[in-house]
Amino acid sequence: MEQVKLQAGERLDQLASSQLKIIQNREVFSYSVDSLLLARFPKLPQKGLIVDLCAGNGAVGLFASTRTTAQIIGVELQERLADMAQRSIILNGLDKQIRMIQDDLKNLPQYLPGSRVDVMLCNPPYFKVSESSNKNQSPYYLLARHEIATNLGQICRTAQQTLKSNGRLVMVHRPDRFLDILETMKSYKLAPKRLQFVYPKLGKEANMLLIEAIKDGSADGFKVLPPLFIHEADGSYSPEIHQLYYGK
Numbered sequence: 001m002e003q004v005k006l007q008a009g010e011r012l013d014q015l016a017s018s019q020l021k022i023i024q025n026r027e028v029f030s031y032s033v034d035s036l037l038l039a040r041f042p043k044l045p046q047k048g049l050i051v052d053l054c055a056g057n058g059a060v061g062l063f064a065s066t067r068t069t070a071q072i073i074g075v076e077l078q079e080r081l082a083d084m085a086q087r088s089i090i091l092n093g094l095d096k097q098i099r100m101i102q103d104d105l106k107n108l109p110q111y112l113p114g115s116r117v118d119v120m121l122c123n124p125p126y127f128k129v130s131e132s133s134n135k136n137q138s139p140y141y142l143l144a145r146h147e148i149a150t151n152l153g154q155i156c157r158t159a160q161q162t163l164k165s166n167g168r169l170v171m172v173h174r175p176d177r178f179l180d181i182l183e184t185m186k187s188y189k190l191a192p193k194r195l196q197f198v199y200p201k202l203g204k205e206a207n208m209l210l211i212e213a214i215k216d217g218s219a220d221g222f223k224v225l226p227p228l229f230i231h232e233a234d235g236s237y238s239p240e241i242h243q244l245y246y247g248k
């Protein structure tokens with residue numbers, strides 16, 4: 001494992017289920033369970049190209065690397081987050097498998113001309129911008145959480161431009177955006193195929209969803225998977241989430 005220099009406020013986090021070490025900074029960006037769920041949701045190819053849009057500190061791409069030998073490209077607009085991701089890649093000795101592009105995701109076709117991407121992963125900003133949006137929070141979190149620098153339409157447009165025919169776009173998002181997601185995917189000829197709702201615990205409303213769509217796919221064969229619960233009634237992790245964090 002290579003040595004890298006940590007900046008002020010940064011720390012190294014490691015899941016018990018993985019050898020990966022990821023550079024985090026609570027004031028700038030830290031991954032949460034949605035990144036883990038996104039990385040585990042799709043079947044990943046063992047060859048070809050995977051792209052992680054809105055990559056943040058690179059957590060999704062790094063987690064995905066434990067499940068595939070395919071090449072992975074992370075795309076992150078914010079220079080500080082892209083730098084954290086790049087140093088985590090080097091730290092884990094994964095620079096031959098993963099690389100970062102620090103740019104607006106709308107420019108991805110300039111880096112990958114033609115339709116070359118097998119799977120596109122995305123943990124996008126969840127919230128539309130409104131008068132009630134909390135503009136006083138960290139600018140890093142503001143861009144990560146609110147549709148200021150990008151939105152569903154731009155993400156689906158980039159997917160349509162760069163995915164192979166039958167390539168897949170996989171997102172984690174919020175249930176209250178579900179109808180918006182379906183409408184936007186349809187407008188860019190991305191056919192939803194798999195959906196799973198995620199719940200904090202039994203008896204609570206869903207607070208996340210995972211969705212996978214196929215470029216230029218048919219409308220047939222849409223599947224809703226069994227619900228996924230984060231916690232048991234006593235507050236402990238469910239078996240599925242415990243395995244993500246701690247392994248079998």
